[in-house]
Amino acid sequence: MGDYSLAVQKFSLTLQSFQFDFIGDTLTDDEINIAESFKEFAELLQEVELERSMMVQNASNLLIKPLEKFRKEQIGFTKERKKKFEKDGEKFYSMLDRHLHLSSKKKESQLQEADLLVDKERHIFFESSLEYVYQIQEVQESKKFNIVEPVLAFLHSLFTYNNLTVELTQDFLPYKQQLQLSLQNTRNHFSSTREELEDLKKRMKEAPLTCKLPGKSTIEGYLYSQEKWALGISWVKYYCQYEKETKMLRMTPMEQKPGAKQGTPVHLILKSCVRRKTDSIDKRFCFDIETVERSGPITLQAPSEANRRLWMEAMDGKEPIYHSPITKQEEMELNEIGFRFVRKCINAIETNGVTTEGLYRTVGSNIQVQKLLNAFFDPKCPGDVDFQSNDWDIKTITSSLKFYLRNLSEPVMTYKLHRELVSAAKSENLDYRLGAIHALIYKLPDRNREMSELLIRHLVHVCEHSRENLMSPSNMGVIFGPTLMRAQEDTVAAMMNIKFQNIVVEILIEHFNKIYSGPPEDNAAPPIPPPRVATRRHKPITISKRPLRERPLFFGGSVEESEEEDSCGLTPNGVIATISPDAPKPLQRSRLQRPGELDSGRPSPENRGTGEPCAEVDVGRLVSRLQEGGAKLSSKSANSIVPTPNSLKASSLHPKKPAPRPVAGCKEGEHESFPKARLPGEKPVITRPPMRPPDPPCKAPLPQKVEAKADLVVGTATEAPSSVVASRAKFFETASFRRGSSSCSRLLHG
Numbered sequence: 001m002g003d004y005s006l007a008v009q010k011f012s013l014t015l016q017s018f019q020f021d022f023i024g025d026t027l028t029d030d031e032i033n034i035a036e037s038f039k040e041f042a043e044l045l046q047e048v049e050l051e052r053s054m055m056v057q058n059a060s061n062l063l064i065k066p067l068e069k070f071r072k073e074q075i076g077f078t079k080e081r082k083k084k085f086e087k088d089g090e091k092f093y094s095m096l097d098r099h100l101h102l103s104s105k106k107k108e109s110q111l112q113e114a115d116l117l118v119d120k121e122r123h124i125f126f127e128s129s130l131e132y133v134y135q136i137q138e139v140q141e142s143k144k145f146n147i148v149e150p151v152l153a154f155l156h157s158l159f160t161y162n163n164l165t166v167e168l169t170q171d172f173l174p175y176k177q178q179l180q181l182s183l184q185n186t187r188n189h190f191s192s193t194r195e196e197l198e199d200l201k202k203r204m205k206e207a208p209l210t211c212k213l214p215g216k217s218t219i220e221g222y223l224y225s226q227e228k229w230a231l232g233i234s235w236v237k238y239y240c241q242y243e244k245e246t247k248m249l250r251m252t253p254m255e256q257k258p259g260a261k262q263g264t265p266v267h268l269i270l271k272s273c274v275r276r277k278t279d280s281i282d283k284r285f286c287f288d289i290e291t292v293e294r295s296g297p298i299t300l301q302a303p304s305e306a307n308r309r310l311w312m313e314a315m316d317g318k319e320p321i322y323h324s325p326i327t328k329q330e331e332m333e334l335n336e337i338g339f340r341f342v343r344k345c346i347n348a349i350e351t352n353g354v355t356t357e358g359l360y361r362t363v364g365s366n367i368q369v370q371k372l373l374n375a376f377f378d379p380k381c382p383g384d385v386d387f388q389s390n391d392w393d394i395k396t397i398t399s400s401l402k403f404y405l406r407n408l409s410e411p412v413m414t415y416k417l418h419r420e421l422v423s424a425a426k427s428e429n430l431d432y433r434l435g436a437i438h439a440l441i442y443k444l445p446d447r448n449r450e451m452s453e454l455l456i457r458h459l460v461h462v463c464e465h466s467r468e469n470l471m472s473p474s475n476m477g478v479i480f481g482p483t484l485m486r487a488q489e490d491t492v493a494a495m496m497n498i499k500f501q502n503i504v505v506e507i508l509i510e511h512f513n514k515i516y517s518g519p520p521e522d523n524a525a526p527p528i529p530p531p532r533v534a535t536r537r538h539k540p541i542t543i544s545k546r547p548l549r550e551r552p553l554f555f556g557g558s559v560e561e562s563e564e565e566d567s568c569g570l571t572p573n574g575v576i577a578t579i580s581p582d583a584p585k586p587l588q589r590s591r592l593q594r595p596g597e598l599d600s601g602r603p604s605p606e607n608r609g610t611g612e613p614c615a616e617v618d619v620g621r622l623v624s625r626l627q628e629g630g631a632k633l634s635s636k637s638a639n640s641i642v643p644t645p646n647s648l649k650a651s652s653l654h655p656k657k658p659a660p661r662p663v664a665g666c667k668e669g670e671h672e673s674f675p676k677a678r679l680p681g682e683k684p685v686i687t688r689p690p691m692r693p694p695d696p697p698c699k700a701p702l703p704q705k706v707e708a709k710a711d712l713v714v715g716t717a718t719e720a721p722s723s724v725v726a727s728r729a730k731f732f733e734t735a736s737f738r739r740g741s742s743s744c745s746r747l748l749h750g
Helices: 002-017 029-049 059-100 108-146 148-161 163-206 305-314 336-352 366-376 394-406 418-425 430-441 446-463 473-484 492-496 498-510 512-516 605-610 619-628 633-638 645-651 668-673 708-713 724-749
Strands: 219-229 232-243 248-253 266-275 286-291 298-301 568-570 576-578
Touching (some): 002 029, 029 108, 029 163, 219 305, 336 446, 418 430, 492 498
Antiparallel strands (some): 568 576
16 A cells, blocks of 8 residues: 555656646637646645545556557657658658759750659658648647546546545536536547648648748748859758848758758848749759849759749749639628528528537538529529528538638638637636627628627527537537638648637627627727736636645554543544544645635534435445434434544444534534535535536536435446546446445445
């Protein structure tokens, strides 16, 4: 047992010092809860160690193996991707160097064959780099729940096995539920982000040569510069970045080898750019630039002809620009026909399918969706579609509505306000978060604000039937976040902001009446966030704050009983035990209590005798209640035997030692340090996160009842687990309850 105690202490310290690494500059409320959960777990382990009674036998299966599997499979696979990326990169750049040294006087067939080989190797390297970045992204996102869930299952099993910490376990259950909701929300965000990244990767594979970001005039990439020396001419590779507004060209010498030192960047101001004639130089894809800092022209070589065109276009070169035709999907507009379409969809959904399970989450047939859209937006007779007919089911209508909103030429929340809305959702101040979004809504154009109000009012109506359709505001945020908000540039950073887009929609749904009732008082600018003088610290969800309780140490030797009133104390189960006056007091975890806040979870000392004890922990009281019929429970408790700290573990297993009430001679102030029993209908207080996580997707809510624990003792509860964590916890609960019921049967027959 000493080795076990040492292992728990070391594990607690590890959790206390563990730090998560997250992608992005700001965390959501759920990610904050997950990041801070290990610190709360560490405090719980330190407190449980004082009261533990047995070792969790299957800790290896619940904790060690999943983490080891994650390390070997996910992180190991990422390392393999990294090696493949470095190998393909070195191979590609070496081939590119050889290719650029080919003379333009060679045969055209040889040059074309060399170009094909370089393009093939470029595609291989590009795909390898995308796979490596995607694998890093997947590991960073999946570890948020793949690491926390095994630890959460281990902790829950430890609390279930320990019969002396039932009160602590009851306080842990609400926190566990909140953390599970945070994990589920993070998993949902991961799934949606993963789909977006898959689509982005596919689009990047289709056009790998595009190195200029849409909507930006800046271009960057590798170029070779001709350097003239006394002994000849050499070509040096640079990584160049050009900003069109300031005409600033930044050239950084690059050596594409692992561990090579990079040179100092050179900043030049561009004056002109001219394409280099093919017959004037022995190299391909060349162009000349003139700068303010240098007197002569600088000859640069691009990796390909298409890349040279992009550079000359950005630098306003004299070479004419040839654009390849790009076929775009016809974009939909936010006009009267669009408003009519949205109103008809909402009317049909609220009339026939507002209680449909998985509304908006379940996708309709793509063929039917295109058929409905083509029929409604037909230029000859627009809007001539009957949504109430049996030809269109609810899934088709909801999918058509989402398709229309996602394919608008500009999203409902506009590109202009996208960055400000995301920044507001990232704020840790709830008042500023709500006020900023409120102010930004009234910066939208009139049509966009009217459309957003129409949609959010409909989503509020749908969420009011969440018991039937299982669609909470959080679930609606996951669906309509990317639908109503969209970044102008498809980048990985924009994909990471999807979770904050979801938060914006969730806030609009939960505060619809306040936001859309009218503009804020000062709509000239969003509210100014309070100044932050110290490092930003998030306040996570925590287990309910309990008053301090004195716990006796587990001594190896016997302790003499004292009959004096001043030496009376309480064990964690409410049993009065005698403690020597000079015995050392154990360390206690300080709990802060808000001023003026009453501990609603614990009755006053006068009503302590009326509270029904928990049938899961005190078997002695259960046997007494079975023998006496429950009529004289308080009197039995007052006349029971007082055990010593050495008999603490056995006190909950023998029916002859139920917990007595405090003697009348104790002072009034001494009653305040006694643990107070919780009434059956009362719930422990829990500090909620800044944004309440959504309700779990279940058809009917399961009310928390303390009386149900008595059924669990005798093995009558047969609820099906709803998740991996719940199934693991169910295994240990069943084992503990069977063990407790067997103890009860032995005591009854004994």
